[in-house]
């Protein structure tokens with residue numbers, strides 16, 4: 326694929342090449358190849374059980390495949406020694422669906438924890454960095470609040486502040502807007518796009534929320550449950566009208582939002 330060859334020569338962003346995902350003998354997906362440039366958002370789509378989370382878990386190095394290759398800025402994820410691999414992992418920020426905030430720590434401590442564990446910053450420098458990261462996600466001055474005191478949308482923002490605590494180059498989002506009302510979800514989408522631009526992040530998001538997909542995705546892939554392959558790749562606004570496979574069009578056409586997009590309203 327020409328796009329992938331260009332990506333490899335540029336040595337920037339994330340390149341996935343010929344990746345096979347399986348649990349034992351059970352094939353989940355095969356022949357996955359795509360490229361996520363810097364300062365862009367890539368959405369992984371597909372029906373429940375098609376392998377979206379499995380792909381995400383491989384990309385953040387929680388699982389490893391024996392076939393295929395993932396590169397971050399030209400560096401192979403799975404052939405590095407332990408120290409290099411750990412250094413690469415520190416350039417990856419993750420927002421899990423549950424947000425994974427520590428309930429016994431306040432928001433400031435949650436965001437500061439990765440800095441305490443992985444940097445030599447002083448307590449004062451960490452305080453400044455925490456304040457800066459919270460301001461970036463619209464939670465300025467909320468350091469002392471406990472996670473349980475925050476709304477769902479604010480918890481996601483706090484989770485994002487922690488995901489960017491170590492100034493990552495790559496940000497992974499697992500169902501970021503799940504469980505949020507439409508207005509809160511829209512605000513979170515706007516924040517994700519702001520972070521992409523302000524921090525020049527390569528963002529990879531798993532989501533099946535159509536309004537989010539159409540809003541945030543610069544590019545996407547559709548993982549097919551039946552053929553166990555990606556059967557569509559492109560901007561969802563193009564795919565909703567022009568995808569070759571009916572299953573992809575049906576997935577993207579299941580709501581009034583999609584009808585508006587298909588009709589050209591944006």
Ligand SMILES: Nc1ncnc2c1ncn2[C@@H]1O[C@H](COP(=O)(O)OP(=O)(O)OP(=O)(O)O)[C@@H](O)[C@H]1O
Pocket residue numbers: 348353371372373374375376377378379380
């Ligand atoms: N740890 C595991 N061991 C064995 N099989 C698994 C494991 N995790 C997931 N699977 C299976 O792999 C397939 C893909 O699961 P995965 O969770 O990646 O799908 P998904 O697209 O993220 O689904 P959802 O949208 O429901 O979260 C499913 O058939 C699932 O049952």
